[in-house]
Amino acid sequence: MNGAISDVAALAGVSKATASRALTGRGYVSAETRERVVQAAATIGYVASPIASSLSTGRTLAIGVVTSFLNRWYFGEVLEGAESALRARGYDLTLYHLPPDASERARILDSYLANKRFDAMISIGIEASQDEMTRLTTNGRPLVAIGGNIRGGHSINIDDQALGREATEHLITLGHTRIAHVTGHDAELQTDTVHGRRLAGYLAAMGDAGLTSAVHVLPAVHSLPGGYEAAAQLLRDARIRPTAVFASTDEVAIGVIIAARRLGIAVPAELSVIGIDGHSYAEMFALTTFDQQPRGQGAQAVEILLEELEDRPRARGTASDPAVGAAVEVHWPTRLVIRQSTTRPESVD
Amino acid sequence: MNGAISDVAALAGVSKATASRALTGRGYVSAETRERVVQAAATIGYVASPIASSLSTGRTLAIGVVTSFLNRWYFGEVLEGAESALRARGYDLTLYHLPPDASERARILDSYLANKRFDAMISIGIEASQDEMTRLTTNGRPLVAIGGNIRGGHSINIDDQALGREATEHLITLGHTRIAHVTGHDAELQTDTVHGRRLAGYLAAMGDAGLTSAVHVLPAVHSLPGGYEAAAQLLRDARIRPTAVFASTDEVAIGVIIAARRLGIAVPAELSVIGIDGHSYAEMFALTTFDQQPRGQGAQAVEILLEELEDRPRARGTASDPAVGAAVEVHWPTRLVIRQSTTRPESVD
């Protein structure tokens, strides 16, 4: 069924070279010949072997996507955005999941990501060690980092600190003073992580408002059940209960809302909640949140990469020069979507 | 940094062939020589080009995963299970998202999946037309279908109809008679789909219990908000409200629970809910459900495929014979996890 290009050439009565030119669109072929070749290819159901093509051209028409989670809403959305953008441009997507375990990560970086199986890479939410960072960026293929802490090359990032600040200020403006922050778990609170940056924004806003003594930070697992459990602690004592919660993530925020309701605490009458993400569930919970349109991020990353790839001289033989074009650093905009989950506190202290 | 095998060979003072043997482990090499080669490879940081290797051997060490959704809990879990199993065995995972649109699907099937970029395929929840089915199965590479309607080859499936029946019978046994079923949307209700089969199980159980006249089926979008909205309708009228709901999916079930709580309906005192999936949120909602361990399904699919691949004679040149070994049809077991979301109805009609 799936013959080689020589079969197509034979059937069309031309040489392999001409068949190749006709099919790939590179180089001169008379319209009439092209037509004949295309017909021939169609009749025998020919599909070029991308492997052979890759070996010959040095380009794989595939890009590697490295992600730290597969089954979290944000990551899935980015992945989906990248997938469809790549598919539309004729590229394949090869998926790499980088687990938390350092030695396992090293193994993947060294053996899988060091090979020449893709033309470029996208990293999603990868918090890399210095060592991992260099391995990722030094392998000669362009990389765009979405989220995470990888800098120096192309990147798409939201300003997490500013968001943390804005979220907190939004609550302060509404009149809240007892504002708690549910963040990631300890290991994620180094400065240079999503949660660390959002926390910093919260602290700054609280400080600026003279609310330093009211600061209340609670670690949680980054998930809906995580938020649920954190809220169980947070809301236990009605006397010192916060009137507002800024959650580092929509999933956590929603967990908080669910827990609050189960405890008989009215949201938002007695407790205002704000998150960051634009999670698809946010609307259902009337959650105020910063929409960051993850699918758009995935698609944008693809645009950046493919633009660079098209510009590059086709690398045949010698490795292409280290990328010269300036790094594209996208400060991805977010949109604050105010819904009914944040209101003025009923009672001011 | 990343030289060719000839560089390694030169540095180790052997021929390319010997270097290859030493590195791949195929064929005889003296222990001493192997050591020298491995050293040489390490010093120049050599990683073999999988592309060249593929072209030569005919095996890509990659498998294609075709899925209908990326960002749904069940699919993400299966994907994660498959990913780690593949990674452990040295395989790459190339991801294909098959959208609902038929012509787009055809494009992907013809151009991407027809090429020889992977050794085998896994389909996750693909409901294929007759035409698509043959295209998927006829391309000479083994396929294991997880869920979906693709039969005739390897497959991993849960018995959806039996589950629908059991879920319903569980509720009947508890004493419920007004049992509603929230299912997929209309397009998904042909007999040969997950939702169709689960619906059939529900209908059968209701019929057997003489409750045909109490049958109440409500379509919903297969998601948490979908269940939420469906429940809004379903629970509106307190006078004819069901005492129990069998939801086709955990996500839908959870949506129903959330909606019920917001309406002031006590779960499970006034409304019992049961789902299917074993969603990670199920515990948090104390949802009674059939756990189907999706990660295990993904991993199992990989086992089946790799076993078949290892057995196959290495296909060099001519396409390998159509698979002869009998198809492995796994009837994946599920486990009913009874939690507090289903209880006896407070008041019997």
Added chain:
DNA sequence: ATGAAAGCGCTAACAC
């Protein structure tokens, strides 16, 4: 505008 031939990097017969 087309064909002949070299070669991408590796592996596998086959000889030694």
Added chain:
DNA sequence: GTGTTAGCGCTTTCAT
């Protein structure tokens, strides 16, 4: 045990 050689299927100079 190791080297020589011939491809895998395609693209691309270089001639014509």
